[in-house]
Amino acid sequence: MQDKKYIEGLINQDSSVLRAIYQNFSGRISTYILKNGGSRQDAKDVFQDSLMIILEKVQSPSFELKSSFYTYLFSVNKLVWYNLSRKKSRKNVTIPDDNTLKDNHDIEQELLNREMDKIYQDNFSRLGLICQQLLKLFFAKKNMTEIAHTLQLKNEHTARTRKYRCRQKLKELMETDKRFQELLTKDL
Numbered sequence: 001m002q003d004k005k006y007i008e009g010l011i012n013q014d015s016s017v018l019r020a021i022y023q024n025f026s027g028r029i030s031t032y033i034l035k036n037g038g039s040r041q042d043a044k045d046v047f048q049d050s051l052m053i054i055l056e057k058v059q060s061p062s063f064e065l066k067s068s069f070y071t072y073l074f075s076v077n078k079l080v081w082y083n084l085s086r087k088k089s090r091k092n093v094t095i096p097d098d099n100t101l102k103d104n105h106d107i108e109q110e111l112l113n114r115e116m117d118k119i120y121q122d123n124f125s126r127l128g129l130i131c132q133q134l135l136k137l138f139f140a141k142k143n144m145t146e147i148a149h150t151l152q153l154k155n156e157h158t159a160r161t162r163k164y165r166c167r168q169k170l171k172e173l174m175e176t177d178k179r180f181q182e183l184l185t186k187d188l
Contacts, residue, residue: 003069007058010051021051025070029077037085046084050076053110076107083111087182112183119180123173131166138163 009017029050030043038046053076057063065072124132130151137147148159174180 003065006069007063007065010055010058018051021073022047025073028070029074032074032077033081036081038081042081042084046077046080050080053080053107056110057107079107080111115179115183119177119183120174123170123177126173127166127170130162131169134159134163135166135170 006017006021008014009020026043026047029047030040033043033046034040050073054073067075124135127135134147134151137150142150144156144159144163147163148154148156151159153159153162
């Protein structure tokens with residue numbers, strides 16, 4: 001299959017192309033991860049995460065494949081594995097700089113954003129139901145009067161005070177989360 005077909009298949013979420021990608025490439029990438037201290041489950045997770053990242057990238061109008069599809073896929077997998085293994089071991093791991101991925105900073109930022117989003121979602125779910133509802137309405141750009149009415153709060157001022165307290169609680173949960181602290185000290 002040509003590289004262009006892989007990209008088109010990902011964009012169109014063609015199941016036959018996805019099967020072909022798994023059949024043609026997952027074995028080689030699993031071998032790399034197993035040789036570098038990973039488990040079979042790590043290899044599956046890394047491959048899946050990498051495909052999700054590539055899927056997001058190829059949907060951008062500015063995306064241009066500057067290498068073979070396999071080279072690009074392998075490079076993304078290496079970066080995902082590097083970040084995962086570094087997180088697992090907390091040791092300095094080096095990967096060869098073979099310049100096969102021109103936008104590796106973007107991919108690393110994407111991984112960092114995904115980790116941060118996971119931490120945020122976990123902590124958000126620890127908030128009380130009222131706080132979750134209030135913040136969802138606030139993030140959906142509802143005004144304080146609407147929020148007060150929807151949540152049956154006394155008035156706009158009460159909604160504003162509640163929102164402040166909920167945001168402070170979420171901020172406190174985030175700041176005390178060990179994963180959040182690790183990301184802050186990460187030197188990507």
